[in-house]
Amino acid sequence: MPNKKNYTSLYIPEFPNKCFDLHQNLADVIIVISKLLEGTMLRIVAIIALLIGTSEKPARLALQPSEKRLKNLEFMSGSWVAKKGDAIFEEHWTWPAGGSMLGMHRDLMGNGKTFFEFLRIEVNEEGVITYLASPRGKAPTPFVYTGGTAARAVFENPDHDYPKRIIYSLEAGWLIAAIDGGRGTEAREWRFQPARIR
Numbered sequence: 001m002p003n004k005k006n007y008t009s010l011y012i013p014e015f016p017n018k019c020f021d022l023h024q025n026l027a028d029v030i031i032v033i034s035k036l037l038e039g040t041m042l043r044i045v046a047i048i049a050l051l052i053g054t055s056e057k058p059a060r061l062a063l064q065p066s067e068k069r070l071k072n073l074e075f076m077s078g079s080w081v082a083k084k085g086d087a088i089f090e091e092h093w094t095w096p097a098g099g100s101m102l103g104m105h106r107d108l109m110g111n112g113k114t115f116f117e118f119l120r121i122e123v124n125e126e127g128v129i130t131y132l133a134s135p136r137g138k139a140p141t142p143f144v145y146t147g148g149t150a151a152r153a154v155f156e157n158p159d160h161d162y163p164k165r166i167i168y169s170l171e172a173g174w175l176i177a178a179i180d181g182g183r184g185t186e187a188r189e190w191r192f193q194p195a196r197i198r
Contacts, residue, residue, distance in 0.1 A: 080192030086110030
């Protein structure tokens with residue numbers, strides 16, 4: 001009888017020179033089913049027990065502690081676009097994975113000028129969530145996550161000239177991004193709607 005491998009294999013006496021691989025080969029599955037229909041009820045029960053007892057279930061990756069910390073920020077994920085007059089603003093965020101989220105912001109002005117910013121959110125070894133903004137690819141400026149909900153996140157850096165706070169929220173399917181000079185100051189706001197990927 002052939003040696004059992006990592007996948008579920010099956011030996012049928014009517015086919016002494018073949019070991020059926022039920023996970024990898026659809027043709028094998030069809031042959032086995034046809035033989036089952038010819039066999040006895042006892043064989044059917046035995047085969048079903050074999051499949052249930054030895055089949056390998058698909059691996060499901062458990063969320064790492066750092067990813068759980070970022071779960072409340074999932075609402076930011078996706079591609080977003082905002083328009084103000086003849087200007088177009090884009091923002092794109094990946095889903096939380098590996099303890100980080102990667103993002104990009106781009107402004108397309110009506111006069112042809114552009115601006116871009118590389119973004120990332122990461123969790124350090126102490127569990128602190130930090131938003132890192134790199135305008136035009138320059139050295140990143142950190143903003144620490146200071147609180148929020150499953151639809152709102154606040155990042156702050158009181159030592160930065162401007163902005164001192166970056167706030168994201170999800171409202172009726174729109175991603176709202178705002179920056180301000182601290183609590184109680186006037187905010188600049190972008191209202192992003194989900195973008196169509198061309």
